[in-house]
Amino acid sequence: MNLLGYFRSQRKKSASVAKERLQILVARERAQRDGPDYLPALQDELLEVIRKYVAVDQDAVHMQVDREGDCEILELNITLPEDDAPR
Amino acid sequence: MAKIVVVTSGKGGVGKTTTSAALATGLARAGHRTAVVDFDVGLRNLDLIMGCERRVVYDFVNVINGDANLNQALIRDKRVEGLYVLAASQTRDKDALTQEGVERVLDELSNDFDYVVCDSPAGIERGALMAMYFADDAIVVTNPEVSSVRDSDRVLGILASKTRRAEQGKDPVREHLLLSRYAPDRVNKGEMLSLEDVGEILSIDLLGVIPESQAVLNASNAGVPVILEDDSDAGQAYADAVDRFLGQERPLRFVDMPRKGFFGRLFGS
Ligand SMILES: Nc1ncnc2c1ncn2[C@@H]1O[C@H](COP(=O)(O)OP(=O)(O)O)[C@@H](O)[C@H]1O
Numbered sequence: 452m453n454l455l456g457y458f459r460s461q462r463k464k465s466a467s468v469a470k471e472r473l474q475i476l477v478a479r480e481r482a483q484r485d486g487p488d489y490l491p492a493l494q495d496e497l498l499e500v501i502r503k504y505v506a507v508d509q510d511a512v513h514m515q516v517d518r519e520g521d522c523e524i525l526e527l528n529i530t531l532p533e534d535d536a537p538r
Numbered sequence: 539m540a541k542i543v544v545v546t547s548g549k550g551g552v553g554k555t556t557t558s559a560a561l562a563t564g565l566a567r568a569g570h571r572t573a574v575v576d577f578d579v580g581l582r583n584l585d586l587i588m589g590c591e592r593r594v595v596y597d598f599v600n601v602i603n604g605d606a607n608l609n610q611a612l613i614r615d616k617r618v619e620g621l622y623v624l625a626a627s628q629t630r631d632k633d634a635l636t637q638e639g640v641e642r643v644l645d646e647l648s649n650d651f652d653y654v655v656c657d658s659p660a661g662i663e664r665g666a667l668m669a670m671y672f673a674d675d676a677i678v679v680t681n682p683e684v685s686s687v688r689d690s691d692r693v694l695g696i697l698a699s700k701t702r703r704a705e706q707g708k709d710p711v712r713e714h715l716l717l718s719r720y721a722p723d724r725v726n727k728g729e730m731l732s733l734e735d736v737g738e739i740l741s742i743d744l745l746g747v748i749p750e751s752q753a754v755l756n757a758s759n760a761g762v763p764v765i766l767e768d769d770s771d772a773g774q775a776y777a778d779a780v781d782r783f784l785g786q787e788r789p790l791r792f793v794d795m796p797r798k799g800f801f802g803r804l805f806g807s
């Protein structure tokens with residue numbers, strides 16, 4: 452890679468980082484506002500429990516409520532760190 | 539019955555007042571009787587951008603409180619036929635905008651106008667909620683920048699749940715994205731979220747892209763809505779957006795880098 456290309460690829464990053472961060476944040480906030488009122492509290496408590504066992508990030512727990520017919524599905528995603536070292 | 543259009547964003551300083559002035563002026567210029575109402579109680583600015591600050595006698599809150607009637611408070615624009623401004627008050631009392639009061643004034647305006655444009659204050663407090671509550675259409679002004687996009691998404695949530703249309707189970711408020719202060723050269727360098735990025739995240743109809751432009755400051759210095767600066771990039775971009783709002787098709791302009799000169803081609807991407 453030439454020098455110009457190197458700097459350009461460095462710069463490319465900031466907008467795509469912004470996009471990625473926004474996508475995660477917006478998905479999370481939408482799930483919360485469209486979901487039942489207890490969702491944020493449930494999410495916080497789950498995070499607390501998980502953190503007793505694994506050191507995970509603030510956004511490791513992701514919840515979403517989907518509707519299929521008259522059935523509500525609570526989807527729970529927990530992202531564990533790569534080397535899930537216990538505390 | 540007028541169509542009520544709110545210009546909103548959540549975040550401050552993104553171009554709501556600039557847009558409200560341009561949109562209202564553009565609608566009036568297209569022959570629609572239009573009133574533009576400043577909901578930014580305590581921080582009124584729309585009168586300055588419209589260039590009628592010295593003619594404000596009565597304001598929105600005076601009309602709500604019955605100190606003046608609408609005819610006394612509406613300021614007729616001297617440049618464009620059928621364009622009127624209702625200024626915000628300088629009062630510090632944010633509770634002055636009661637839901638009943640706002641509804642009464644908007645109802646009265648609806649009888650006499652084709653469009654009522656509501657310039658929302660920043661934030662998601664009372665003034666902003668009142669500006670959104672009665673809307674038929676919402677123009678969500680967004681800058682290609684993380685906090686603005688996030689706030690816009692929150693505002694979309696409010697439009698979908700806390701407006702009269704939502705509460706009464708009517709057709710939802712029609713949402714339009716207006717991406718403003720766009721700098722194609724910075725997008726090309728990967729320093730700024732692109733039109734496509736923002737569109738993908740917010741996924742609402744795109745009404746237009748307004749470039750970052752010197753013309754906006756110049757126009758505001760002079761108290762002229764930038765859409766009246768026919769030769770300027772921002773003025774033309776706003777004119778296109780208004781045409782689209784009225785159902786015409788206009789290709790997007792000012793979203794690509796200016797054509798490169800020799801050196802640009804030599805070293806360019
Ligand atoms: N397209 C643009 N290019 C350059 N400056 C802009 C543009 N749009 C708005 N501005 C500037 O940004 C500032 C905030 O604009 P304003 O319309 O008052 O925003 P808001 O009402 O959302 O707070 C003003 O100084 C204005 O001149």
Ligand SMILES: [Mg+2]
Pocket residue numbers: 554555556578583658659
């Ligand atoms: Mg403003």
